[in-house]
Amino acid sequence: MRLQLSAPSNKNIQKAIQITGSKSETNRSLLLQALFPNIKIKNLSNSDDGEVMQKGLLISEGEVDIHHAGTAMRFLTAYFASQPGKEVVLTGSSRMQERPIQVLVEALQALGADIRYMKNEGYPPIKISGKKLKQSKVSLPANISSQYISALLLIAPSLKNGLELELIGKITSVPYIKMTLGLLEQIGVSTSFNDNKITVEPLENIEETTLVVESDWSSASYFYSIVAMCEVGTKIQLSSYKQNSLQGDSVLSKIYQDFGVETQYGKNTMVLSKANDSLPNTVNYDLSNAPDIAQTIAVTCLGLGMGCHLTGLHTLPIKETDRLAALRTELSKFGAKVEIDAESLTLRPLSTLNSGIAIDTYNDHRMAMAFGPLALKVGLMVNDAGVVSKSYPDYWNDLKTLGFEIQEM
Numbered sequence: 001m002r003l004q005l006s007a008p009s010n011k012n013i014q015k016a017i018q019i020t021g022s023k024s025e026t027n028r029s030l031l032l033q034a035l036f037p038n039i040k041i042k043n044l045s046n047s048d049d050g051e052v053m054q055k056g057l058l059i060s061e062g063e064v065d066i067h068h069a070g071t072a073m074r075f076l077t078a079y080f081a082s083q084p085g086k087e088v089v090l091t092g093s094s095r096m097q098e099r100p101i102q103v104l105v106e107a108l109q110a111l112g113a114d115i116r117y118m119k120n121e122g123y124p125p126i127k128i129s130g131k132k133l134k135q136s137k138v139s140l141p142a143n144i145s146s147q148y149i150s151a152l153l154l155i156a157p158s159l160k161n162g163l164e165l166e167l168i169g170k171i172t173s174v175p176y177i178k179m180t181l182g183l184l185e186q187i188g189v190s191t192s193f194n195d196n197k198i199t200v201e202p203l204e205n206i207e208e209t210t211l212v213v214e215s216d217w218s219s220a221s222y223f224y225s226i227v228a229m230c231e232v233g234t235k236i237q238l239s240s241y242k243q244n245s246l247q248g249d250s251v252l253s254k255i256y257q258d259f260g261v262e263t264q265y266g267k268n269t270m271v272l273s274k275a276n277d278s279l280p281n282t283v284n285y286d287l288s289n290a291p292d293i294a295q296t297i298a299v300t301c302l303g304l305g306m307g308c309h310l311t312g313l314h315t316l317p318i319k320e321t322d323r324l325a326a327l328r329t330e331l332s333k334f335g336a337k338v339e340i341d342a343e344s345l346t347l348r349p350l351s352t353l354n355s356g357i358a359i360d361t362y363n364d365h366r367m368a369m370a371f372g373p374l375a376l377k378v379g380l381m382v383n384d385a386g387v388v389s390k391s392y393p394d395y396w397n398d399l400k401t402l403g404f405e406i407q408e409m
């Protein structure tokens, strides 16, 4: 599906949008619920990634296909490996078969798991024969993906002696590890995280507990970008959000102050308002703690004629697509000068954007969603726009609610 996008006729937007639960919190909560069935969950994500996780958890033998969902791939690997009697082949999209999983597989094998590669060493698909994992200590590299660490932490309370992890190297995407520990604490598990050591105590039963998933902050990023590009006075209310979030992407409320956007919290809601138009020429951010908002920020800067130097992006090449290469290609179509290296992206300020551009999305929801707000500055097309369903199926409808003109071509 190719969409043609144009700006709302009124760039002083006053609207409210309800976003569903965080996909990261959802997939963690679902796994915990499979281990401790008296957990109840509210405000689940309606994303494809949440759906494949839910379906995957119901399967005990045969093939489990998690499509593009990184969290489902990593979390289910740990889950099936620790479940005696379950025998599955865990696979995913062709891109998923290029996303590395060796660090997690080796850590699980060290704990006693039976996992074999079906095609390429180090990558899905993998065959898992569930076993009781008897070991309780393991060390693993922490600089490739925090999802390997979260996967181990999620099954940790169900292991007889809990788990002690030693993290090697610089730890990436730290807030996602803290989110996992935060959810474990919410169900009554004792945890500690000091320097490069994490411990999780075992837990046999829990009281009936309801986990209320906060709405998705990565999805909220696109509204920060929209407000930043609208007229002063624009206000968009988003729900359900809170100031003390488990999600690291909530750093958006600080970052977007640089773009004149203020955040006010109410009861379960936040209002983003465009407060001023005085913008710096260029901004610098280290996004190693919030990699999923890199695309949003780069496109906001392009739209506002600002430059940016974004660092800490070493994980972007192994996400849904190589996001550094994809960003360079797509930003350049508008005439921008963009440089990338293994962990950073530099965009030079550009005053006039080329028009008539069609954005390629590379099976990456965030390529489509990040470029949507740019329609406020220049009409554009988005190819394969249905990719947004990976995390945010209602995205284009919500943009229509704001007044964007969106037509299928």
Ligand SMILES: O=C(O)C1=C[C@@H](OP(=O)(O)O)[C@@H](O)[C@H](O)C1
Residues within 6 Å of the ligand: 023, 024, 025, 071, 144, 145, 146, 147, 150, 172, 173, 176, 291, 292, 315
């Ligand atoms: O644990 C999670 O829910 C996630 C962790 C991050 O991945 P990495 O740790 O691989 O950077 C993030 O990019 C992803 O969207 C979700």
Ligand SMILES: C=C(OP(=O)(O)O)C(=O)O
Residues within 6 Å of the ligand: 068, 069, 070, 071, 072, 292, 319, 320, 366, 391
């Ligand atoms: C990287 C992402 O997802 P995952 O790794 O879970 O596929 C994302 O949603 O931006």
